[in-house]
Amino acid sequence: EARCLSRSGGAGGLAQWVLVELQGEVEPRQSGGLGGSVLGDLHYTRQGVPVLIVGHHILYGKVVQLEKPFAVLVKQGAGEPGPAQPHARYTVTALIKTKLLFKTRPKPIITNVPKKV
Amino acid sequence: GAMRSRAEVDATLQTAKLNPAELLPVAHCLSFAPQAGTGECCLLQLEPGLCAELEEGRSLVIRGEKDEQAVLCSKDKTYDMKIADTSNMLLFIPGCKTPEQLNADQASCNIIHSQIAGFSNNYWELRRCRPKLKKLRKLLMEDPYEGPENQKDKSLTFSKYTTEDLLSLIQASEEEILHQLQVIDACKIEGYWRIVEFDYEMKLLNHVTQLIDSESWSLSKVPLCTCLEELGSLEPKEMIEHILLSYGRKYIDDAGEVYFEMNEDKICRAIAQMLLQNAVKFNLSEFQEVWQQSVPEGMTTRLDQLKGLALVDKSSRPETIFLLKVEDLPESNQERFNSLFSIREKWTEVDITPYIQDLCAEKQTVGALLTKYARSSMQNGVKVYNSRRPIS
Numbered sequence: 001e002a003r004c005l006s007r008s009g010g011a012g013g014l015a016q017w018v019l020v021e022l023q024g025e026v027e028p029r030q031s032g033g034l035g036g037s038v039l040g041d042l043h044y045t046r047q048g049v050p051v052l053i054v055g056h057h058i059l060y061g062k063v064v065q066l067e068k069p070f071a072v073l074v075k076q077g078a079g080e081p082g083p084a085q086p087h088a089r090y091t092v093t094a095l096i097k098t099k100l101l102f103k104t105r106p107k108p109i110i111t112n113v114p115k116k117v
Numbered sequence: 118g119a120m121r122s123r124a125e126v127d128a129t130l131q132t133a134k135l136n137p138a139e140l141l142p143v144a145h146c147l148s149f150a151p152q153a154g155t156g157e158c159c160l161l162q163l164e165p166g167l168c169a170e171l172e173e174g175r176s177l178v179i180r181g182e183k184d185e186q187a188v189l190c191s192k193d194k195t196y197d198m199k200i201a202d203t204s205n206m207l208l209f210i211p212g213c214k215t216p217e218q219l220n221a222d223q224a225s226c227n228i229i230h231s232q233i234a235g236f237s238n239n240y241w242e243l244r245r246c247r248p249k250l251k252k253l254r255k256l257l258m259e260d261p262y263e264g265p266e267n268q269k270d271k272s273l274t275f276s277k278y279t280t281e282d283l284l285s286l287i288q289a290s291e292e293e294i295l296h297q298l299q300v301i302d303a304c305k306i307e308g309y310w311r312i313v314e315f316d317y318e319m320k321l322l323n324h325v326t327q328l329i330d331s332e333s334w335s336l337s338k339v340p341l342c343t344c345l346e347e348l349g350s351l352e353p354k355e356m357i358e359h360i361l362l363s364y365g366r367k368y369i370d371d372a373g374e375v376y377f378e379m380n381e382d383k384i385c386r387a388i389a390q391m392l393l394q395n396a397v398k399f400n401l402s403e404f405q406e407v408w409q410q411s412v413p414e415g416m417t418t419r420l421d422q423l424k425g426l427a428l429v430d431k432s433s434r435p436e437t438i439f440l441l442k443v444e445d446l447p448e449s450n451q452e453r454f455n456s457l458f459s460i461r462e463k464w465t466e467v468d469i470t471p472y473i474q475d476l477c478a479e480k481q482t483v484g485a486l487l488t489k490y491a492r493s494s495m496q497n498g499v500k501v502y503n504s505r506r507p508i509s
Contacts, residue, residue, distance in 0.1 A: 003178065039148060042147055071161040090179070
């Protein structure tokens with residue numbers, strides 16, 4: 001049967017979210033998955049350059065207006081987690097028109113400079 | 118854990134040797150929402166126009182049974198859905214602000230705690246595709262309407278479809294479905310979409326053409342009112358009107374009277390189908406003679422009226438003609454070409470065009486299709502196309 005992508009937010013506009021694109025994978029520091037754990041601090045320079053501090057790394061990125069925006073779909077009801085299944089029911093929850101792209105190699109933060117002996 | 122404080126954020130900046138003076142005063146502390154890793158959220162990349170439609174409050178629908186490849190439909194377009202993988206990690210964050218938004222919003226030195234709703238390394242990609250409408254005809258042909266006397270016992274078969282039924286079963290947008298219903302001259306009877314069975318349709322058409330003849334009406338000025346009066350005792354009035362709508366163009370004259378301008382090409386074509394369906398093939402010149410005699414007075418038959426309906430075999434002696442309806446051929450590109458090449462090994466562009474025209478995507482030409490799915494060669498000074506692969 002047809003599955004309408006229903007909208008959350010009713011008559012009001014759809015929420016606008018932001019996408020953050022990182023190279024590689026995000027891994028939890030402790031076991032037990034990522035839910036609830038901290039990723040890091042996001043700053044912007046006065047010139048609008050996004051700066052992300054993740055663990056011992058500084059990442060510099062750029063703000064990109066997406067040529068093709070994304071819709072965020074949230075699966076309705078219980079279902080198997082994992083890759084998107086077209087035959088499940090989804091709600092359009094938000095739109096994403098902007099992404100923060102972090103492509104440069106992270107700069108490590110050196111916290112302790114060993115003293116010369 | 119507890120949310121990070123401004124002091125902690127500043128301490129991190131110091132450790133990172135970043136100068137707070139060079140940064141906007143507001144910082145985001147990003148953490149993962151509790152359900153972030155569960156895969157409940159996914160991303161759909163929007164083709165041009167779809168974003169605006171969503172913002173205007175219009176909805177998108179995913180259509181497809183479990184054995185069909187899912188498509189996404191807006192009000193008037195259909196898209197194939199495909200998963201695209203990215204080597205990067207995409208995090209989607211509600212409430213995260215861009216520099217412009219922060220500059221516009223003169224908040225004091227502050228922290229925004231943003232929870233990452235989800236993350237993914239893939240997203241749905243859309244590609245505009247032809248609506249999958251062959252199923253529509255197939256469904257409606259399960260129980261074609263044969264007229265009031267031939268109504269099958271309703272308890273035996275209930276293969277009837279409302280608009281809602283069709284919307285849930287056909288992988289196409291609503292507008293594409295409604296348009297196709299018009300193209301195939303479907304009509305709504307008692308709330309259900311029906312295709313009129315061909316023999317009954319010809320019976321209806323015959324009533325009308327005979328009346329036109331006996332009243333000596335001009336073919337471009339057939340009055341609805343009189344048709345309904347004269348024929349209403351023979352057939353349901355809705356069916357009389359339906360046949361006029363199918364084979365004519367409705368207009369209203371200055372006095373407010375409804376008339377039809379009859380479609381000569383369409384009438385000739387229907388009569389040709391009626392003649393051709395009775396045998397595998399016909400002697401071409403005999404057929405042309407019978408055909409011209411069978412059409413209403415004042416109409417002229419031409420072979421080009423039969424594009425996509427019948428094919429002439431110029432290689433046989435005598436030349437022959439046989440029924441070949443494009444709507445009976447497979448819907449997908451490769452299968453359509455396979456089918457055509459198994460019917461005839463070599464085709465001219467003129468002959469094959471009516472049988473592949475409907476395969477063209479939004480800006481695709483017949484030439485592009487032929488380049489992709491066929492191989493060309495010269496035969497007797499004429500360019501012909503044959504299959505790229507051996508046909509068993």
